[in-house]
Amino acid sequence: MQVETDIMQVRVEEIREISPDVYILSYNRPFQFVPGQVVGLTLDPEEAPRLYSIASGNREDRIQILFNIVPEGSLTKKLIKLKDGDTLYSTKPFGSFYGKSRPGYFIASGTGLAPYLSMIESGLGKNKVLIHGGRTLKSFYLQDELKKMMGENYIRCCSQEKGDGVFEGRLTKYLRQQNELPADHDYYLCGSSEMVSEARDILIDKGVPFNNIIAEIYF
Numbered sequence: 001m002q003v004e005t006d007i008m009q010v011r012v013e014e015i016r017e018i019s020p021d022v023y024i025l026s027y028n029r030p031f032q033f034v035p036g037q038v039v040g041l042t043l044d045p046e047e048a049p050r051l052y053s054i055a056s057g058n059r060e061d062r063i064q065i066l067f068n069i070v071p072e073g074s075l076t077k078k079l080i081k082l083k084d085g086d087t088l089y090s091t092k093p094f095g096s097f098y099g100k101s102r103p104g105y106f107i108a109s110g111t112g113l114a115p116y117l118s119m120i121e122s123g124l125g126k127n128k129v130l131i132h133g134g135r136t137l138k139s140f141y142l143q144d145e146l147k148k149m150m151g152e153n154y155i156r157c158c159s160q161e162k163g164d165g166v167f168e169g170r171l172t173k174y175l176r177q178q179n180e181l182p183a184d185h186d187y188y189l190c191g192s193s194e195m196v197s198e199a200r201d202i203l204i205d206k207g208v209p210f211n212n213i214i215a216e217i218y219f
Helices: 075-079 110-121 143-153 171-177 193-205
Strands: 007-019 022-028 038-042 050-053 062-068 087-091 104-109 128-134 154-158 186-191 213-217
Touching: 038 062, 038 075, 050 062, 050 110, 062 075, 062 110, 104 110, 104 171, 110 128, 110 143, 110 186, 128 143, 128 171, 143 154, 154 171, 171 193, 186 193, 193 213
Parallel strands: 104 128, 104 186, 128 154, 186 213
Antiparallel strands: 007 022, 007 087, 022 062, 038 050, 038 087
16 A cells, blocks of 8 residues: 655544553544545654554544554554644545445454444445454444444454353354355455455355455554
């Protein structure tokens, strides 16, 4: 993916922790975007920005970013110290992980949920199934809102804990256990390279055409 290099100054409006070490950062919206696109963020315009998917709808007046603390990274530890009114630098949105109106499945691990939040808030979730994988029950941040928006089409897969209404096991285990996955649907994959690769193989083995699989890898 070619990184957008135009940097603009934006104003932090809010930052809140929604689960242990998982945050939503909001800043004023200075641009239009397509649900599924990413932006680069930095605290120093002379430094290379880090990429984050936009997690807000395209009709909202602010940009929201969903991120988790990366132990080996330096930016996320600084982002959580920002306060309302602080300055942040953002690129213009870019990328081609676009949501479409066709029926499909949104498949995510961890904060790979972010672009789907944008798509759902932008009206692209009506004919979609959202499958979210996490290690613990606290991984399903924003689940109350997602239950209201997606109903039975919101599926949580937990690999390390049991919970009411939660599938026990990784999301790839859930996919393997499905007897039929519609070949005429779109399948969006967003998360770690390991998850994306494994899920893609499962979908292809079950007869999903390669061209119906759209992937975004989080590094």
